[in-house]
Amino acid sequence: MPIRLLDETIAAQIAAGEVVERPASVVKELVENALDAGAQRIVVEARGGGLREIRVQDDGCGIPADEVELAFARHATSKLNSADDLWAIRTLGFRGEALPSIASVAQVICVTRVATAELGVELRIAGGEVQSRLPCGCPAGTTITVRNLFYNTPVRREYLRSEASETSAISAIVQQYALAYPEVSFTLVIDGRVMFQTAGDGDLRAVVVELYGLEVGRALLPVQAEAGADELWVAARGLISPPDLTRSSRNYLAFFANRRVLQPRGALAAVVENAYHTMLMKGRFPIAIIDLRVHPAAIDVNVHPTKSEVKFRYAAHVHSVLGRAIRDALISGADIPVWDAPDPVTAQRRFELRRLGQESSPAPSAWGVGAAAWDRERSRWDVGSPAAQLTTPLPLPSPPAPAAGPLPDPGSPPSPPSSPAPSGSALPPLRVVGQVGLTYIVAEAPEGMYLIDQHAAHERITYEKLMNQYAQRAVETQQLLIPQAVELNPEASALLLGNAARLAEWGFSLEPWGTGVLVRAIPATLPLDELSAALHEMAERLAGRGGSSPLEWREAMLITLACHTSVRAGQPLSHEEMRQLLLQLEQCASPRTCPHGRPTMILMTPAQLERQFGRRG
Ligand code: ADP
Ligand code: MG
Numbered sequence: 001m002p003i004r005l006l007d008e009t010i011a012a013q014i015a016a017g018e019v020v021e022r023p024a025s026v027v028k029e030l031v032e033n034a035l036d037a038g039a040q041r042i043v044v045e046a047r048g049g050g051l052r053e054i055r056v057q058d059d060g061c062g063i064p065a066d067e068v069e070l071a072f073a074r075h076a077t078s079k080l081n082s083a084d085d086l087w088a089i090r091t092l093g094f095r096g097e098a099l100p101s102i103a104s105v106a107q108v109i110c111v112t113r114v115a116t117a118e119l120g121v122e123l124r125i126a127g128g129e130v131q132s133r134l135p136c137g138c139p140a141g142t143t144i145t146v147r148n149l150f151y152n153t154p155v156r157r158e159y160l161r162s163e164a165s166e167t168s169a170i171s172a173i174v175q176q177y178a179l180a181y182p183e184v185s186f187t188l189v190i191d192g193r194v195m196f197q198t199a200g201d202g203d204l205r206a207v208v209v210e211l212y213g214l215e216v217g218r219a220l221l222p223v224q225a226e227a228g229a230d231e232l233w234v235a236a237r238g239l240i241s242p243p244d245l246t247r248s249s250r251n252y253l254a255f256f257a258n259r260r261v262l263q264p265r266g267a268l269a270a271v272v273e274n275a276y277h278t279m280l281m282k283g284r285f286p287i288a289i290i291d292l293r294v295h296p297a298a299i300d301v302n303v304h305p306t307k308s309e310v311k312f313r314y315a316a317h318v319h320s321v322l323g324r325a326i327r328d329a330l331i332s333g334a335d336i337p338v339w340d341a342p343d344p345v346t347a348q349r350r351f352e353l354r355r356l357g358q359e360s361s362p363a364p365s366a367w368g369v370g371a372a373a374w375d376r377e378r379s380r381w382d383v384g385s386p387a388a389q390l391t392t393p394l395p396l397p398s399p400p401a402p403a404a405g406p407l408p409d410p411g412s413p414p415s416p417p418s419s420p421a422p423s424g425s426a427l428p429p430l431r432v433v434g435q436v437g438l439t440y441i442v443a444e445a446p447e448g449m450y451l452i453d454q455h456a457a458h459e460r461i462t463y464e465k466l467m468n469q470y471a472q473r474a475v476e477t478q479q480l481l482i483p484q485a486v487e488l489n490p491e492a493s494a495l496l497l498g499n500a501a502r503l504a505e506w507g508f509s510l511e512p513w514g515t516g517v518l519v520r521a522i523p524a525t526l527p528l529d530e531l532s533a534a535l536h537e538m539a540e541r542l543a544g545r546g547g548s549s550p551l552e553w554r555e556a557m558l559i560t561l562a563c564h565t566s567v568r569a570g571q572p573l574s575h576e577e578m579r580q581l582l583l584q585l586e587q588c589a590s591p592r593t594c595p596h597g598r599p600t601m602i603l604m605t606p607a608q609l610e611r612q613f614g615r616r617g
Pocket of ligand 2: 029032033092093094096098099
């Protein structure tokens with residue numbers, strides 16, 4: 001066949017394959033055009049999964065009547081003047097591909113008017129061919145109606161999923177833009193029913209309340225950070241969920257870069273999830289809405305036709321600013337759950353404080369004692385403040401004898417001297433009052449009365465201790481005087497022995513023995529009577545994901561060992577044991593949750609006690 005140029009319509013249909021994959025991509029392009037036109041109000045309607053009809057109405061600048069046909073020509077754009085502009089794109093569109101692509105695979109009606117014109121224009125175009133162009137009366141702005149999408153490309157139509165899943169993809173994309181542009185009012189109408197409507201008053205939290213409900217809206221923590229200058233300038237703002245509020249998928253992650261909606265996966269999702277390190281349960285994901293801004297020259301949006309992927313020129317820098325911002329938000333927002341007595345006043349107040357982005361812990365002098373006075377008081381009751389312990393670390397203890405039970409080692413320094421506890425953990429100094437139900441430690445601090453779950457707290461301590469030891473390749477081991485034989489099923493022992501080298505890094509020395517394994521050494525933190533249960537659990541985790549990544553492997557080991565190492569519920573603790581436990585907890589980087597993400601403590605404030613006892617109204 002001779003070489004010839006493709007005709008316009010076929011070329012547009014090929015391009016449409018890239019830009020218009022499914023109804024949701026039409027919605028995306030039309031919403032972006034409306035935003036570029038400066039719209040303050042955007043109404044998106046879809047029928048029949050968007051295949052029968054999509055309509056996007058805006059109150060933006062409109063298209064001049066004599067340019068409306070041009071808008072549907074390929075590579076026609078009002079948004080780029082020269083190639084240089086490509087390096088500092090400030091609009092969402094710039095390729096001039098969306099309208100011609102959509103018009104090549106659907107029947108399109110464009111009704112538009114610029115504010116200064118008396119009459120608007122209605123252009124009808126189908127399969128890339130202009131059908132009619134008539135003057136018409138209409139409000140200022142643009143309404144684009146797209147009917148019978150893919151009517152002339154049946155193959156593409158067949159690739160679509162069910163109407164319901166196309167509808168939900170449309171809803172997801174409109175939600176993302178509503179979150180990205182809280183100052184614009186979005187309305188989504190599906191098959192004639194209003195699904196949501198945002199106010200467009202600039203309040204991101206109000207958008208979250210509309211989309212995700214009041215509970216979530218109230219709970220989210222503010223993120224705010226700014227760093228660098230010129231091309232290295234990065235700002236991150238948004239809202240994230242506290243660790244105890246999670247979802248089972250990544251569908252609640254929303255990332256924007258210079259006001260573009262990005263795919264909620266890849267490097268940015270990893271940065272966010274890593275910032276929650278150990279605070280989330282396996283398979284759970286946070287809710288996060290993150291608005292990133294960088295210098296326009298430090299971002300390349302011309303990576304993909306749908307523009308949903310971008311390249312940061314200084315990606316590592318952006319990631320580190322974001323990671324730190326989220327970590328800070330989690331630490332300052334990490335709430336010790338407050339005793340859940342009916343107390344609307346306090347709940348409201350906590351909500352207000354969070355809205356203002358302020359620390360939501362109660363004032364440090366709630367008992368009526370100043371912080372300094374408290375420290376003095378406490379040091380009379382207890383032996384030394386945790387700060388004093390840190391600066392004069394005690395000598396490293398010999399590993400505790402396994403028979404001594406899984407108690408926190410009183411002689412060990414709170415954390416290895418090379419990795420002092422971050423000051424940001426901000427757990428108040430706690431004074432032990434006693435133990436209840438052989439399960440909870442009662443303690444007090446300036447903020448009020450704490451109930452601490454002894455098992456969860458010790459899990460957290462052991463977890464961080466092991467993590468530090470492992471990071472320094474120095475997991476303490478104890479050689480067993482009498483090697484222990486552990487019965488296992490053949491698969492389990494094969495799995496463990498097959499990973500013997502990796503397990504040795506964690507202090508295990510294993511050999512084949514009958515149908516099980518012979519254990520010659522174990523991590524110092526593991527009590528001997530937990531050995532069998534721990535090995536079974538490790539084998540189970542190994543079976544669960546054979547080709548797991550080193551990080552997953554590390555996480556699985558840490559969680560298993562921490563869990564089997566810990567003080568159990570139902571175990572009596574002496575006053576001194578409780579005191580040591582709390583001192584070590586105070587040194588943890590994330591003392592308020594156990595490695596599974598559950599709280600280690602709850603707080604009852606003096607004000608609540610007073611109210612419960614009717615001392616105050
Ligand atoms: P791009 O957005 O990349 O410029 P499009 O094909 O999406 O390309 O749109 C072509 C042009 O049509 C735009 O540059 C803009 O001038 C005009 N246009 C499209 N939609 C609208 C709208 N909703 N309001 C005003 N102008 C619009
Ligand atoms: Mg566009």
